[in-house]
Amino acid sequence: MRERWPIKAVRKSEEAPRLSVGFILARHFTLNAFANFVDVLRLAADEGDRSRPIRCEWSVLSNTMNPVASSSGVMVEPNERLGDPSKFNYIAVVGGLIDEIPNLNPEYLRYLQRAAAAKVPLIGVCTGAFALHHAGLMDGYRCCISWFHHTDFLEQFDGLRPVSDQIFIVDRDRLTCPGGASTAHLAAFLVERHIGKAPAIKSLRIMMINEAEVEDSPQPSPILDLSTNDPFVRKALLLAQQSLDSPISVDQIAKHLGISKRRLERHFQRALGTSPQSAFIDMRLSLARQLIENTDKSFTMIAVECGFADSSHFSRMFRRRFACTPRDFRRLTLKPPSP
Structure with missing residues (x-):
């Protein structure tokens, strides 16, 4: 099964979109995290749920244009090749299975580094934050990851202290979230920043999410004590x-x-x-x-x-x-x- 996202629909308005996001999908990325992010953009971009990218646009980027397999096996086809990252307001890398992060193609790492050099804000979704660290792009930044991956992060990145008790973190031009429902809340934060509060609320409500969570909202309790560093x-x-x-x-x-x-x-x-x-x-x-x-x-x-x-x-x-x-x-x- 392959999913095609409505990227290139014709806009009836000549006004340029106010929010543009390019996505890099790691092998075996988390489909839920990606879909939540895109659906918030899609629903905020147009009236109702007509999916025309008028106020927002989004694109899946690739160096090969080959379909990318999610962790659930669903394939997503890219929309365009890697190009000028500065055409986007944000570049987001969506991770998934942690073992795949070191296998991210070097072309993607170089693209992320070019984006950072061009002052394009970078987003790490799910284990996408790990990919940003592998690219050397998170030094000095706070980083939000899932409590479930906290130990894995500490093992891979000596001296870095990730945050695993918030729903997302915005630290200057680095935005990170642990995936799942938090991705929708981070996307809604961007919609509110660039377009307005009403479209952000509308998107979440259509997705059956009652209200937007703020940055320092806690992650759902894992019912265990992870306060120790042992x-x-x-x-x-x-x-x-x-x-x-x-x-x-x-x-x-x-x-x-x-x-x-x-x-x-x-x-x-x-x-x-x-x-x-x-x-x-x-x-x-x-x-x-x-x-x-x-x-x-x-x-x-x-x-x-x-x-x-x-x-x-x-x-x-x-x-x-x-x-x-x-x-x-x-x-x-x-x-x-x-x-």
Whole structure:
């Protein structure tokens, strides 16, 4: 399946677009992040959802014009070859699978460097921020990445401190966001900057997004404590977070990290003052509390989703941690009906 985006539709107005974005797609880029960005531009560019690039225009750039495969397998065809980057207001590089970022074609890196030299602001979407760093274009800039990739970033870029608790960051002529819904909010920020607030709000509402998030809005909570810089603890927490419904043992996680269970326990004790097992159970109970408070799922279903053997075991552990049963907690957090 190939997607064609409405790039070259004929404009009825002679007025030049007020916002123009060129996109570079890394191999196995995240389709959702790219589509969210483009759809905000598309919906802001014209009246209704007619998709004519009147107030905004966008183009997928390529050095070969070959279709680019997203991480989901959907192919996107480029619209034009690499040329003069200064024809755009922004150049955005959309990343995806982290292993592909070092494989970004050198022509793209040189193009990004030319864009920076021409003072064209650069945008890193998803792991696109990694690509900008590979190109040597983020020194001295703050950088927003997903909490999920925080450890990967620290491993690849010594001495740099990424921000993983905001929805996007605008630092002078570098704009970065962690992907997903944050991409729509960053695009809406640009629409509001160049075109106006009303088109930005319109785009988000058509996309079923209630309101625009500001730059320092927090990323959705990953329900785990990443405040420590200990790489073993951070990796262990992320591994545990990815398998909350079917918990993996401390032994398995230690083996995956290439260290002994005892050594992992020492790292947790120094970094968090607790054992790996206790930290993992707290993570599962925190998720359970969120589900009780924000959904109407049954306690049996919540127990299963949070990796507990049965609802009675879940209830005992929840009461031990929060000093009340799941049923009592739901009753206490129920919002009173509107008058």
